[in-house]
Amino acid sequence: MTHQKPHLPEKICPVCKRPFAWRKKWRHAWEQVVYCSRDCAGRKRKAPPRSEPVAS
Numbered sequence: 001m002t003h004q005k006p007h008l009p010e011k012i013c014p015v016c017k018r019p020f021a022w023r024k025k026w027r028h029a030w031e032q033v034v035y036c037s038r039d040c041a042g043r044k045r046k047a048p049p050r051s052e053p054v055a056s
């Protein structure tokens with residue numbers, strides 16, 4: 001039986017080393033997506049959390 005799901009592109013997150021699959025919200029920016037989540041994107045820097053930008 002070869003009932004395959006449509007293959008979604010995957011990348012490996014350089015921070016948590018886990019593969020993550022394409023998501024709909026990235027359909028326009030998949031090329032630029034590097035991290036699996038904002039969490040990991042924020043973790044790439046070792047900046048101390050004292051000067052976090054506050055979105056107001």
Ligand SMILES: [Zn+2]
Pocket residue numbers: 013014015016017018035036037040
């Ligand atoms: Zn990650």
